[in-house]
Amino acid sequence: xxxxxxxxxxxxLAGIVGVAWxxxxxxxxxxxxVLFITFGLLLALAxxxxxxxxxxxxxxxxxxxxxxxxxxxxxxxxxxxxxxRRSGRPHTPPPDPTGPHALLRALHDPPPERRTFIxxxxxxxxxxxLLVTALWHQxxxxxxxPVVDAHMDISGVDHPITAxxxxxxxxxxxxxxxxxxxxxxxxWSLGRHDLIPARPAPGPxxxxxxxxxxxxxxxxxxxxxxxxxxxPGGAFQAGAILGAAGILLVLARPRQLPMAPGVPLxxxxxAGVALFLLVGLYGLVAGHGFxxxxxxxxxxxxxxxxxxxxxxxxxxxxxxFVAGRxxxxxA
Amino acid sequence: MSVFYLAxxxxxxxxxxxxxxxxxxxPGSGDRxxxxxLFGTTGVTILLLLSLALEESALVDVALVFALLAVVAAxxxxxxxxxxxxxxxxxxxxxxxSTESRESNDDR
Numbered sequence: 386x387x388x389x390x391x392x393x394x395x396x397x398l399a400g401i402v403g404v405a406w407x408x409x410x411x412x413x414x415x416x417x418x419v420l421f422i423t424f425g426l427l428l429a430l431a432x433x434x435x436x437x438x439x440x441x442x443x444x445x446x447x448x449x450x451x452x453x454x455x456x457x458x459x460x461x462x463x464x465x466x467x468x469x470r471r472s473g474r475p476h477t478p479p480p481d482p483t484g485p486h487a488l489l490r491a492l493h494d495p496p497p498e499r500r501t502f503i504x505x506x507x508x509x510x511x512x513x514x515l516l517v518t519a520l521w522h523q524x525x526x527x528x529x530x531p532v533v534d535a536h537m538d539i540s541g542v543d544h545p546i547t548a549x550x551x552x553x554x555x556x557x558x559x560x561x562x563x564x565x566x567x568x569x570x571x572x573w574s575l576g577r578h579d580l581i582p583a584r585p586a587p588g589p590x591x592x593x594x595x596x597x598x599x600x601x602x603x604x605x606x607x608x609x610x611x612x613x614x615x616x617p618g619g620a621f622q623a624g625a626i627l628g629a630a631g632i633l634l635v636l637a638r639p640r641q642l643p644m645a646p647g648v649p650l651x652x653x654x655x656a657g658v659a660l661f662l663l664v665g666l667y668g669l670v671a672g673h674g675f676x677x678x679x680x681x682x683x684x685x686x687x688x689x690x691x692x693x694x695x696x697x698x699x700x701x702x703x704x705x706f707v708a709g710r711x712x713x714x715x716a
Numbered sequence: 717m718s719v720f721y722l723a724x725x726x727x728x729x730x731x732x733x734x735x736x737x738x739x740x741x742x743p744g745s746g747d748r749x750x751x752x753x754l755f756g757t758t759g760v761t762i763l764l765l766l767s768l769a770l771e772e773s774a775l776v777d778v779a780l781v782f783a784l785l786a787v788v789a790a791x792x793x794x795x796x797x798x799x800x801x802x803x804x805x806x807x808x809x810x811x812x813x814s815t816e817s818r819e820s821n822d823d824r
Contacts, residue, residue: 389719389722389723389726390722392726393722393725393726393729396726396729396730396733397729399733400729400732400733400736403733403736404736407736407740415745415748416739416740416742416748419739419748419749419751419752420739420740422752422755422789423732423736423739423752423755426732426755426756426759426782427732429759429763429778429782430729430759430762430763430766433763433766433775433778434766438772438774438775438777438778441775441778442777442778442781445778445781445782445785446781446785449756449759449781449782449785449786449788449789450784450785450786450788450789451785451788453752453788453789453792454788454789454791454792457789457792457793457796458792458795458796460796461796581795582796583795583796584795584796584797591791591794594787594791595791598784598787601784602784602785605780605781605784609777609781612777616774616777617774617777617778618777622781626781626784626785629784629785629788632788632792633787633788633791636788636791636792636795639795
């Protein structure tokens with residue numbers, strides 16, 4: 386059993402390193418995107434083997450679902466931008482998918498020259514050596530597990546990861562939510578959203594699939610959010626699943642996106658950070674410290690913050706996928 | 717029994733590494749994308765086998781999320797590249813009236 390596990394880990398490790406290498410070295414961008422999707426899958430398996438199912442859940446939702454779709458759409462946008470630059474006139478339909486491999490190569494830098502080999506190798510050896518020496522002499526410590534276990538009864542939840550993320554180290558989670566919001570503001574500051582490049586997909590398969598999948602994804606997202614209090618799951622994972630459901634809806638009708646109402650959209654996007662900040666300030670005033678809760682109120686407050694954070698993360702992911710401020714919105 | 721589950725998971729991991737040949741060599745975009753989709757299915761199975769072998773029920777949730785969301789990339793791919801139309805099969809271009817009836821079916 387143990388031998389098999391070691392063998393499984395070694396094969397997985399070889400696969401991850403090999404896929405990462407081919408993904409970075411690929412001159413065909415589409416192949417690199419497919420390799421990146423595969424990389425996400427193998428990475429989720431690695432997180433499982435590292436006994437971190439919470440991160441595996443997030444990696445499954447973001448790596449397998451959202452990043453793949455985001456990169457594929459971005460690649461198509463890049464293609465049309467390059468085609469437009471080349472011909473000097475506006476470009477309407479996406480180019481033939483089987484043809485323009487030469488175009489894809491033109492997007493990529495030429496392969497590295499031979500004389501860069503020795504400097505690159507010595508740089509890698511020096512950095513690798515420094516990393517090994519730095520990591521070799523680790524102080525022996527039992528980690529934070531005993532400390533967290535000792536304080537689980539005042540955390541308000543039954544899952545240690547959620548207790549750390551939303552009670553003991555709530556500050557980190559608060560700043561993570563702020564980063565998601567700032568990323569979206571950065572994307573919006575670059576301009577209005579363009580049409581997502583899309584071809585018609587005739588036949589009943591695509592709408593039928595979406596009709597089946599989106600409700601199931603919403604139920605799963607709510608389940609993962611609820612499970613966060615006692616099992617792997619939580620706001621980030623649930624937000625990613627709901628965001629993926631939203632991306633499916635966007636992909637269903639990319640040409641006729643419904644106009645996002647400005648004020649409710651902005652309220653939803655900021656709900657997570659705003660509510661977290663309010664609760665934190667209340668804790669400061671009430672004498673529990675910034676982002677501290679009264680013991681009796683810990684569970685309801687954590688649940689409230691997680692629901693708001695899930696909504697904000699899901700909306701932010703869909704908005705990042707659409708990219709750019711909503712059209713016709715001048716607020 | 718868990719030895720059997722682990723051996724099966726290891727075998728499936730091997731099939732993923734073999735399938736990488738199709739991703740690397742192509743030749744078409746569809747070949748690469750379909751290979752990645754099959755990896756998704758295999759990954760779900762590996763996760764379920766690992767959850768049985770390691771007795772960690774939380775992995776079933778990871779498998780569920782995987783199964784649900786692997787399709788997002790496929791939908792994005794179909795949207796970008798369209799559906800293949802083999803040249804020798806009769807397509808809707810030769811039968812405009814049948815296309816219209818199908819589209820009206822979609823609207824309903």
